[in-house]
Amino acid sequence: MPLNRKVVIIVLDSAGIGELPDAHLYGDCGSNTLGNCSRVVGGLNLPHLEKMGLGNLTEIVGVPPVDTPNACFGKMAELSAGKDTTTGHWEIAGLVLDKPFPVFPAGFPTEIIEPFKQSIGRDILGNKVASGTAIIEELGVEHMRTGRPIVYTSADSVFQIAAHEEVVPLDELYRMCRIAREMLIGDYAVGRVIARPFVGSPGSFKRTANRHDYSVLPPRPTVLDLLHDHGLTVAAVGKINDIFAGQGISSSVHINDNMDGVDKTLSLIREDFNGLIFANLVDFDQQYGHRNDPAGYASALEEFDCRVPEIINALRPEDVLILTADHGCDPTTASTDHSREYVPLLVTGQAIRSGVDLGTRASFSDIAATLARFFELDFTVGEEFAGLITQ
CATH class of the missing domain: 3.40.720.10 (Alkaline Phosphatase, subunit A)
Structure with missing residues (x-):
């Protein structure tokens, strides 16, 4: 034993x-x-x-x-x-x-992004390599105005989706991440899809502890x-x-x-x-x-x-x-x-x-x-x- x-x-x-x-x-x-x-x-x-x-x-x-x-x-x-x-x-x-794991230094290709947008029923912002805090400051206001989630990656094998908790409820953000996880297979099988919720006002956005990772x-x-x-x-x-x-x-x-x-x-x-x-x-x-x-x-x-x-x-x-x-x-x-x-x-x-x-x-x-x-x-x-x- x-x-x-x-x-x-x-x-x-x-x-x-x-x-x-x-x-x-x-x-x-x-x-x-x-x-x-x-x-x-x-x-x-x-x-x-x-x-x-x-x-x-x-x-x-x-x-x-x-x-x-x-x-x-x-x-x-x-x-x-x-x-x-x-x-x-x-x-x-x-x-x-x-x-x-694959990385996407130029952002995710059309054959991934277009089906993703269709599946979640809305357009996106971003789709580029960025620091998580920097891209929220850059695109957070437009996100709050349009409701479009912010998609970004890094030098690591990640597909990250940021959204303000008062604009996109957590359940909806997590649903988007599950959709992305199901799509990202084969040559596009990133290590993790990550939900990156944030709160606050323009100039003082702050990411929350409600992050969730969806690993392969x-x-x-x-x-x-x-x-x-x-x-x-x-x-x-x-x-x-x-x-x-x-x-x-x-x-x-x-x-x-x-x-x-x-x-x-x-x-x-x-x-x-x-x-x-x-x-x-x-x-x-x-x-x-x-x-x-x-x-x-x-x-x-x-x-x-x-x-x-x-x-x-x-x-x-x-x-x-x-x-x-x-x-x-x-x-x-x-x-x-x-x-x-x-x-x-x-x-x-x-x-x-x-x-x-x-x-x-x-x-x-x-x-x-x-x-x-x-x-x-x-x-x-x-x-x-x-x-x-x-x-």
Whole structure:
């Protein structure tokens, strides 16, 4: 029988720690989300992540390396092509993509947009690459006047629809997204269709927490399916359920922001079940990375660091905490898009040895293989490190 434990994976969305060797292919030379952010703001104050070994992974101003980290520490390269949310999370769960999701740097072609407009019964605005906040400011007034939804994309594989909640009700916005998701298949199968509702008045528009992601279905089973099929609970926090289109998920909770995500993760840790808690804290990426706001990014990191002891203290003796990321989103570069970077790997728990250097892992999928090993299950993708770190 699987061991009596929970494994808690918390994805600090976009907390990259330096460019991958192929970053030049993505226009991301010089990207280092945490390192560059720390330099620009004059240093980060992350005492708990520092003790875990975060500063041993890359140069972070204010977070020096420590001689004996109290966690296992390493970094991971992304084996899949791409740098988007879906690709990163799927690889963490053991699904390495053979080819990247399609992107549309010139906007979506007529053969997609025209049928979409006919299906939703109205014209659209936008249809171009844009920052989510910038395009709302640019087209929000016209949207409110005409009722036309704002369609846009980015350097990532996304079809995003923005609408004011008082102009297009949420149910209608979600219906439009479901229509787009059904249409975007084959060569047009973007990773995610994203509902981007906003509120407010011209000059002070603000996106809300009612965002909803419609991901393409994973083409192969992940370690989430393996756990679920063996009777273990797979509890999703934040947008995890959306990323996997519900596949392999037992239960899911929505969150309003990072701290709400931590609160709900803590509640799940204290519940009586065995299995996986898989949480995504999106504010680093959505609120600060994409908006080129290093000060906000730094503040969010420090806010999370304050909660680390609380998370660790809630763990049972056999429980394991894994902190990682899914890509970078360097707020100090000219780009507002994700960046192709290594991600941190910090692992702790009472049953976990301290100070084990996990080196540079070849794939995010090493987490999936390790997760399976923790529950004495077989998973064929990735290289497990459970044997290196268990007491």
